[in-house]
Amino acid sequence: MNMPAATRTGDVGRPGLTGAAPARPLRTVLSLAGAEAALLLRSMLVLAGLLAGGAVVWRVIWTSEPVWWNAAWQIGYGQVILAASVLAAAQLTASRARRDGMRELYDSFPVSAATRTLAHVAALAGVLPATVLLACASVALTQARGVIGTPSPAVLAAGVMLVLAAGAAGIALGTRFAHPLAGILGGMVLFVLFTQSYRLLAYPALGGLPWLFPWTIPDQLGSLPGPLAGYPPGGAHALELAGVALLAAVAALMVTKGGTRHRMRLAVTAIVAAAVIGVSVAAQLPSIPTAALNRLFSAAANPTAAQHCTTAGQVRYCLYPGFDAVLPAFQAPVSGVLSQLPVRPAPVLTIAQDTSLALDDPPLTHGHTRAQMDRWNAELQVPPPSTATAPAIYVTEGDERAARFALALGTAEWAVNLPAENSPVNPAGACVALDQAREAIAIWLAITATHASLTRGPGIQAVLVHDTQVVVWIYPGEYDNYTSAPGPQTTVAGLLLAKAMASLPEGKVERVLGASWPTWLNWHTTDAQLAAALGIPMPSVPVPASPLPPGTSPPAQAQNPLCT
Amino acid sequence: MITIRVLPVLARHVVRTMPWATLIAGCLAGTALLVLLTYVADRDHQVLSPGVVRLGFLPAVAALAFVPRDPLRQLTQAAPAPAWLTSAGQILLAVPVLAVTCWAQLRLVDHTGPQRSALYPLLGQLTGWCALAVAAAACCDRSRYADLGGAVAAPVSLAIIALAWYSPGIDRLLLTPPASAHAETLAWYAIAAAALALGATALRDRWHRYARVLRRS
Numbered sequence: 074m075n076m077p078a079a080t081r082t083g084d085v086g087r088p089g090l091t092g093a094a095p096a097r098p099l100r101t102v103l104s105l106a107g108a109e110a111a112l113l114l115r116s117m118l119v120l121a122g123l124l125a126g127g128a129v130v131w132r133v134i135w136t137s138e139p140v141w142w143n144a145a146w147q148i149g150y151g152q153v154i155l156a157a158s159v160l161a162a163a164q165l166t167a168s169r170a171r172r173d174g175m176r177e178l179y180d181s182f183p184v185s186a187a188t189r190t191l192a193h194v195a196a197l198a199g200v201l202p203a204t205v206l207l208a209c210a211s212v213a214l215t216q217a218r219g220v221i222g223t224p225s226p227a228v229l230a231a232g233v234m235l236v237l238a239a240g241a242a243g244i245a246l247g248t249r250f251a252h253p254l255a256g257i258l259g260g261m262v263l264f265v266l267f268t269q270s271y272r273l274l275a276y277p278a279l280g281g282l283p284w285l286f287p288w289t290i291p292d293q294l295g296s297l298p299g300p301l302a303g304y305p306p307g308g309a310h311a312l313e314l315a316g317v318a319l320l321a322a323v324a325a326l327m328v329t330k331g332g333t334r335h336r337m338r339l340a341v342t343a344i345v346a347a348a349v350i351g352v353s354v355a356a357q358l359p360s361i362p363t364a365a366l367n368r369l370f371s372a373a374a375n376p377t378a379a380q381h382c383t384t385a386g387q388v389r390y391c392l393y394p395g396f397d398a399v400l401p402a403f404q405a406p407v408s409g410v411l412s413q414l415p416v417r418p419a420p421v422l423t424i425a426q427d428t429s430l431a432l433d434d435p436p437l438t439h440g441h442t443r444a445q446m447d448r449w450n451a452e453l454q455v456p457p458p459s460t461a462t463a464p465a466i467y468v469t470e471g472d473e474r475a476a477r478f479a480l481a482l483g484t485a486e487w488a489v490n491l492p493a494e495n496s497p498v499n500p501a502g503a504c505v506a507l508d509q510a511r512e513a514i515a516i517w518l519a520i521t522a523t524h525a526s527l528t529r530g531p532g533i534q535a536v537l538v539h540d541t542q543v544v545v546w547i548y549p550g551e552y553d554n555y556t557s558a559p560g561p562q563t564t565v566a567g568l569l570l571a572k573a574m575a576s577l578p579e580g581k582v583e584r585v586l587g588a589s590w591p592t593w594l595n596w597h598t599t600d601a602q603l604a605a606a607l608g609i610p611m612p613s614v615p616v617p618a619s620p621l622p623p624g625t626s627p628p629a630q631a632q633n634p635l636c637t
Numbered sequence: 638m639i640t641i642r643v644l645p646v647l648a649r650h651v652v653r654t655m656p657w658a659t660l661i662a663g664c665l666a667g668t669a670l671l672v673l674l675t676y677v678a679d680r681d682h683q684v685l686s687p688g689v690v691r692l693g694f695l696p697a698v699a700a701l702a703f704v705p706r707d708p709l710r711q712l713t714q715a716a717p718a719p720a721w722l723t724s725a726g727q728i729l730l731a732v733p734v735l736a737v738t739c740w741a742q743l744r745l746v747d748h749t750g751p752q753r754s755a756l757y758p759l760l761g762q763l764t765g766w767c768a769l770a771v772a773a774a775a776c777c778d779r780s781r782y783a784d785l786g787g788a789v790a791a792p793v794s795l796a797i798i799a800l801a802w803y804s805p806g807i808d809r810l811l812l813t814p815p816a817s818a819h820a821e822t823l824a825w826y827a828i829a830a831a832a833l834a835l836g837a838t839a840l841r842d843r844w845h846r847y848a849r850v851l852r853r854s
Contacts, residue, residue, distance in 0.1 A: 118792060125796070132803075158792070165788060173784075253788030254659050257699050257795075258666050265670060265692065272677055 101184055105192030110199025113162060113240075122158025123203045126151030130211045138399060138476075139215050141222035142300035145229055145307070146290045148211040152232035153267045153288050155207055156239035157260035159200050163240040164256025167193050167247025167325065187329035190248060194322045197240040204236040219398055222300060231311035235288060238314045239263060241321035248328040263287060285354060287314070291436045296428045298372055298379070298393035301365060304437060309356035316349035360440025366449070373430040374452045380425065387417060391425040399426070406481035409522025413579075414488055415587035422487060424466050424480070475549045478523050482548060485518035486560050490594050492636050503562035504636040505538045505545070509596050510603035512636075514586065516548075516563065516571035521579065525549070527568065536562065536633045543633075544614055561636050569612035570600050577607060596637050643718055650713075651726035656703050659787075660731055663700020664738040667693040671745050688755075690742045694763055695795065697738050702770045702794050703787030704731045705840065706778055714843060721840040724778075728771055739763060758818045761825035762811075768832035770794040775839035 113119060130151035134144060165172075167190070170179040180186065208229050215224075239260075246259050266273075270289040291305065323343045331339075372379035372393070380391040383400070388411070390403055403424055411417060432438055432450050466483045489511040492504055506512035520527065527549070535542045544565040551563075574582050585606050592598055604611045671693035678685045705724040707713055714720040739760070774790035782789040801811050810816050810824050 117789075121792070121796065125799070161788075161792065165785075252659065253785065254663060254700060254703060254791070257788075257791050258663070258696055261666075261696055261699070269674060269692070272674055272683070 098188055101188055102192045102195060105184070105189060106195035106198070109166060109193055109196030113159075113166060113196055113199040114202065116162040116165075118158045118162040118165070119155075119200060119203055122155040122162075123207060125158070126154040126207050127210060129154055130207070131214060134211070134215050134218055137295070138402065139218050139220040140295065140297075141215070141220055141224045142297065143290070143295035144215045144220055145225050146288075146294065146305065148208060148215070148229065149232045149235065149288045149290070151207055151211060152204060152235050153263065155200075155204060156236045156287075157263050159197075159203075159236055160239040160243035160246075160263060161253075161256035161260045163193070163197070163243030164247040164250075164259060165253055166196070167244040168251040168253075168255075171251035172253070185329070185331075187326060187331050187335065190244070190325050190329050193244050193247075194241060194325060197237055197244075200236060200240055201233070204233045208232055221395055221398055225300075225307050227311050228307035231307055231314055232288075234311050234314035234318060238287075238318035238321060241318045241325065245321045245325040248325050285313070285357065291434065293430060293434055293437065296430060297369070298426070298428055299395065301361065301369060303359070303361050303365075306357045309353045313350055313353035313357070316346050316353060319346035319349065361437065363441065363445065366438070366441070370430065370449045370452055373428045376425050376427065377423075382423075384421070386411065387421050389421055389423045391423060393426055396426060402477065403480065406477045406519075406522050407484045410481050410484045410488060410518045413518055413521060413583065415583070415590045418488060418490075422466070422484070424484075478519060478525050478549055479551070481519040481522045482515065482563075483560055485515035485522070488518065489515045490596075491515060491561050503560070504634045505536060505543055505562045505564060506567065506596070506636040507538050507541065507543055507564070508566065508599050508601075509636065510593050510598040510600055511596065512561070512564065512567035513570035513574065513600055513603060514593055516567050517574040517582065520571055520575050527572065538633050538635055540632075562633060566600055566612075566614045569614065570604060573604070573609050573612055574607060577609070582607065647718060647722060647726065651723055651730065654707060654709070654723060655727050655730050656706070659703045660697075660700045660734055663696045663698075664734060667696035668738060668742055668745070670696070671742050675745050685746045688759070689746055690739070690759065691762065693742045693746075694739065694766070695798070697735055698763075698766045698770045698794060698798070699787075699791040701731055701735065701767055702774045702790035704728060705771055705774045705836070706786045710778075719841075720843070721837075724775065724840050735767060755818070758821040758825070761822040761829075765825035765829040765832070766794070766798055768829035768836070769797050772832040772836035772839070773797070775836040779839050779842050 130148055133147045133150055139147075170176050170189075179189070212224060212229070243256055243259060246255050249255075266286055267288050270286045271292075273286075289305075294304070297304075320343060323339050323346060326339055376393070377391055380393050381397075382389050382391040384390075385404060386408070388404075388407055390400055392399060392403075407422075407424060430453065432446055432453065438446060438449075466480065466487065491506060491511060519525070534547065535544050537543070546563045546565045546568040548563055548568075586593055593603065601611055671689065674689060674693075675685060677683075704727050706727075707720065707723040710720060710723075713723055743756075770790065773793045774787060777783065777790040777793070778786060780789075801807055811821060816824070
């Protein structure tokens with residue numbers, strides 16, 4: 074059983090139960106806090122939270138192309154996990170005396186309950202190394218990943234403040250509720266506020282004010298072409314969390330008995346904490362300035378005007394300022410596809426960075442008039458001028474492997490003359506290249522360019538094309554919209570044939586394709602003809618589980634057009 | 638051997654030592670969360686999936702980790718009846734409470750009742766979580782963390798659940814999608830069976846595993 078508050082009292086030179094004169098409170102608090110801090114830092118809960126937080130940050134940062142204005146908040150994901158575990162550990166610490174049934178024993182010591190609680194609050198300094206280590210390691214990891222932009226110290230400090238505030242809340246909880254379940258439920262509440270904030274934000278009274286939650290990242294933050302002041306307001310949020318930590322510490326000390334001076338001090342501190350919270354909340358409420366949003370939506374609506382373009386080979390790459398580091402990641406899959414083509418298409422292909430910015434984002438646009446929103450919406454609806462004259466693929470940053478495959482597939486589909494994005498052929502829904510050899514060729518080009526290991530995936534999903542059920546293949550990242558508009562809907566038949574092609578020597582496939590390239594690009598050329606030319610059997614395609622009964626006419630809206 | 642006469646006495650002991658407040662507090666906390674989420678979703682005309690019940694059931698799982706604990710274990714071990722009967726009885730008493738919680742939460746989220754295809758994997762998963770919590774609690778009770786009991790077992794259970802939920806590779810077997818509903822159901826019931834076997838072994842273990850104390854001595 075741990076009794077540092079008792080044993081350390083002896084350490085500072087005073088016998089515990091002999092009634093010797095109490096030492097100066099500050100020295101006692103520091104001595105106790107040192108012992109409690111060491112215990113807190115060595116707590117299995119805190120160490121496990123640190124490990125889990127690190128794993129979460131690694132998973133979030135390592136799988137995407139990081140930009141600092143988003144990554145600094147993503148590091149907070151790990152801090153939330155650490156904060157939840159610190160909250161539970163702090164509750165265990167503060168409730169130790171009552172949980173072990175030793176309250177009377179502790180009360181018999183010269184050190185008062187208020188001093189012990191103050192020491193518990195001060196002992197939160199013990200988790201500072203853990204949270205700072207997590208922040209620093211995450212920053213190092215993000216830098217190693219090749220991040221764009223510069224980090225915001227205020228946001229990183231807010232992550233540290235979140236952990237301290239959760240620890241103070243845990244101590245406040247522990248002084249009232251001795252049962253360990255209270256700390257665990259407290260940690261869960263923090264976790265729920267974090268994971269369900271998007272649901273809770275739907276509540277009208279909370280709409281547009283996500284910053285008031287302990288930790289929330291707006292959905293579109295990672296898509297912005299640059300940092301946007303006040304979205305989210307990092308410094309004010311760090312101040313809000315500091316105020317919450319101070320208020321929780323006061324709440325913990327309120328339970329302890331004390332004289333009038335003690336009560337007065339607590340009241341004054343509580344007022345200061347409330348004022349800090351009020352000021353920081355007020356600083357987070359104002360809407361983002363119209364001029365800043367005008368610039369943002371203008372850059373999103375007409376990317377080529379805001380981007381820097383470089384041409385390599387027959388491809389023009391356009392990126393927002395500061396994103397030069399992304400260029401090799403864009404070039405690799407595109408070059409990989411183009412290098413395998415027997416004949417390159419004549420027009421220059423433009424690969425442009427896209428923001429996929431949407432106005433349906435209350436944190437971004439709250440406080441602005443409906444008329445202003447309509448003007449921005451109209452601006453975003455107009456297609457960029459370049460798409461009318463030259464083929465272009467607009468790419469959004471995201472999960473690296475999936476985004477690269479989506480880019481490679483988009484390039485390959487363009488190369489084999491499958492209807493490109495923004496094509497008038499497909500105004501309503503994605504067209505399907507039903508039994509067309511060029512689809513399999515496009516998927517094969519994407520596979521060989523990205524070395525992707527693909528599977529058909531679970532279940533069978535089918536669409537209707539000319540009253541024929543076609544089993545479709547949802548490629549990795551298809552639903553994530555890495556390319557700004559959906560291309561043709563890929564089929565399982567195309568995937569299986571492409572995988573069979575990928576198992577053949579590359580030279581053999583290239584020879585067969587190069588021998589009659591225009592034939593393969595013709596939409597009348599079938600999968601069977603391609604398989605025969607390659608000397609491989611046609612893979613068998615799974616049958617949908619519930620085909621339409623014979624004679625049943627499918628609903629008109631369920632039909633997908635055929636790619637021609 | 639236990640005779641029939643012992644059972645009423647044993648039942649009274651089990652009911653009295655059962656941490657009702659802890660278990661019910663956990664169940665109510667999760668249900669309250671679901672009430673809040675349902676209210677917000679209704680106001681915004683959103684539809685909550687039955688999967689949200691997983692989130693609402695987590696506090697109940699955490700509370701269950703505090704259940705299989707006999708505070709008088711040293712004494713009951715000296716009695717003629719097996720000591721594990723107390724913990725086993727407590728777990729059995731918790732089952733209907735958890736079942737009612739699960740039913741209430743499912744009704745809250747989906748007024749019309751979820752489809753069977755979605756319900757079976759969900760029930761399998763929740764059963765697996767409960768079995769994992771029981772196993773973790775039984776193992777902790779035999780370790781040097783016995784004094785803290787559920788305070789250690791609950792985070793351990795939640796960590797295992799998080800691992801199953803978020804680990805790439807494992808989710809192919811334990812989450813729908815990518816796992817099929819049938820495979821997920823089977824996998825979770827297999828985990829539940831293994832966890833219960835481990836828990837039963839730990840409950841029947843008569844020795845405390847106080848490793849640190851042994852080393853010191």
